[in-house]
Amino acid sequence: MTVLEKLNSIKNQEITAKENVENYIKVIEEKNDDINSFLEINKEEALAKAEDIDARIKAGEEVGALAGLVFGIKANINVEDFIISAASKTLEDYIGSYDATVIKRIKAEDGIIIGINNMDEFAAGSSCETSYYGPVNNPAAPGRIPGGSSGGSAAAVAAEMCDIAIGSDTGGSIRNPSSHCGVLGFKPTYGAVSRQGLLDLSMSLDQIGPMANDITGITLALDTIVGYDRTECTTLKWEAPNFTEVALSIEGEKPLEGMKIATVKEFREVTDDTINEKIDEAIAKLEALGAEVVELEFGYIDICLPTYYLINYVEFFSATRKYDGRKYGSRIEEVCGDEVLRRIKMGSYISQKEFSGKYYQKALESRSLIRQEINKMLEGVDLIVGPTVPKLPHEIGAELDTMEMYAYDVLTVIANLAGIPAASIKAGEVDGIPVGLQLQAKPQDDAKIIKAMAAFEKA
Numbered sequence: 370m371t372v373l374e375k376l377n378s379i380k381n382q383e384i385t386a387k388e389n390v391e392n393y394i395k396v397i398e399e400k401n402d403d404i405n406s407f408l409e410i411n412k413e414e415a416l417a418k419a420e421d422i423d424a425r426i427k428a429g430e431e432v433g434a435l436a437g438l439v440f441g442i443k444a445n446i447n448v449e450d451f452i453i454s455a456a457s458k459t460l461e462d463y464i465g466s467y468d469a470t471v472i473k474r475i476k477a478e479d480g481i482i483i484g485i486n487n488m489d490e491f492a493a494g495s496s497c498e499t500s501y502y503g504p505v506n507n508p509a510a511p512g513r514i515p516g517g518s519s520g521g522s523a524a525a526v527a528a529e530m531c532d533i534a535i536g537s538d539t540g541g542s543i544r545n546p547s548s549h550c551g552v553l554g555f556k557p558t559y560g561a562v563s564r565q566g567l568l569d570l571s572m573s574l575d576q577i578g579p580m581a582n583d584i585t586g587i588t589l590a591l592d593t594i595v596g597y598d599r600t601e602c603t604t605l606k607w608e609a610p611n612f613t614e615v616a617l618s619i620e621g622e623k624p625l626e627g628m629k630i631a632t633v634k635e636f637r638e639v640t641d642d643t644i645n646e647k648i649d650e651a652i653a654k655l656e657a658l659g660a661e662v663v664e665l666e667f668g669y670i671d672i673c674l675p676t677y678y679l680i681n682y683v684e685f686f687s688a689t690r691k692y693d694g695r696k697y698g699s700r701i702e703e704v705c706g707d708e709v710l711r712r713i714k715m716g717s718y719i720s721q722k723e724f725s726g727k728y729y730q731k732a733l734e735s736r737s738l739i740r741q742e743i744n745k746m747l748e749g750v751d752l753i754v755g756p757t758v759p760k761l762p763h764e765i766g767a768e769l770d771t772m773e774m775y776a777y778d779v780l781t782v783i784a785n786l787a788g789i790p791a792a793s794i795k796a797g798e799v800d801g802i803p804v805g806l807q808l809q810a811k812p813q814d815d816a817k818i819i820k821a822m823a824a825f826e827k828a
């Protein structure tokens with residue numbers, strides 16, 4: 370049953386919202402010791418909310434567009450009365466005192482928040498091994514990392530612990546774990562979704578987005594959370610299309626007729642052969658669905674990671690100055706893990722006046738080059754497609770050096786640097802391990818990605 374079909378059966382009283390919540394509580398109780406996806410759940414409140422929704426449906430009253438669907442929320446998005454720790458000891462006692470804009474919108478549409486998902490500390494990671502609460506296990510490839518930083522969210526969806534998970538993506542954190550866990554993940558255009566209430570990793574790159582097991586889970590969430598927010602100055606004033614209608618409009622043998630998609634030579638060159646094989650099969654499938662396929666070149670692949678990490682370090686350093694141990698939590702430098710400390714130290718160093726022109730200014734300049742190049746490539750095509758992650762997830766606990774860890778992100782940081790929408794959908798498996806197909810489009814062309822994902826899923 371798709372998420373939309375479930376929503377309709379709740380509204381038609383074929384199943385109750387309460388049953389939906391109870392099922393998920395059962396799965397969480399069975400599997401969470403092994404997966405470590407949920408850091409906290411609130412059964413009583415979720416059940417009470419479900420009963421209220423069921424009562425309103427029975428009485429013939431209007432209910433919201435997400436009535437009875439169950440959500441997991443990444444531990445860096447404020448939800449009232451849950452511990453919002455960003456998986457850091459720094460904030461282990463910080464209780465969300467308000468709902469982020471996305472949470473307000475989900476609650477207003479009768480979505481049910483079941484609990485809070487594990488992640489890399491402050492979203493700074495690609496493996497979910499840096500959480501203060503221990504690593505997350507990949508349900509689709511047990512013993513391996515689920516990817517990061519929204520690894521708890523992807524694992525929750527893959528293990529069927531909720532209908533939809535809401536994560537954040539600064540350099541791939543929605544798409545990377547979606548790829549490794551074999552689920553769908555969507556990072557909207559920068560500014561499409563309000564970041565109000567998100568604990569910043571790198572504010573010029575961060576975007577909130579959904580993960581689910583089918584396209585309607587993605588679109589129902591997007592239809593609720595996309596939109597202008599007067600409390601958040603980077604949100605776009607944009608009449609977004611109805612994404613669920615776009616997904617449902619897929620018809621006929623060749624639904625992608627008229628769509629031009631590009632593969633990129635350099636994306637393939639940095640990717641493992643076994644993954645490229647699955648991606649080629651996926652692209653052949655898109656072609657069979659009517660898309661025209663061309664190949665493009667991208668000259669800046671080598672500067673993507675240095676550009677991304679320099680900007681990330683500086684913005685993260687600035688964002689963490691409030692964790693000085695006075696307002697909330699413990700002083701971050703005293704309790705955080707190695708990766709967070711590295712970013713604070715590097716960010717502090719680069720931010721010193723004498724270095725600002727030397728590194729940060731250069732990073733901003735190369736960001737402009739990358740953005741211009743990608744936008745130029747997208748002028749002639751509707752989508753750029755390719756692998757989401759260039760290598761398979763490692764076994765939990767394997768020793769990787771910093772550069773090896775950062776190398777997971779080379780194909781995902783581009784969309785954040787350029788502010789464009791990007792998503793991942795399962796392309797296939799290599800030795801039983803899922804690999805994701807990434808789709809990227811021009812700013813505000815999010816619907817084109819949805820259309821291709823829906824067609825791909827249907828095929």
Ligand code: GLN
Pocket residue numbers: 492493494495517518537538539540541542543570681778
């Ligand atoms: N892995 C990248 C990083 O460590 C991306 C993280 C993210 O998107 N939040 O910064």
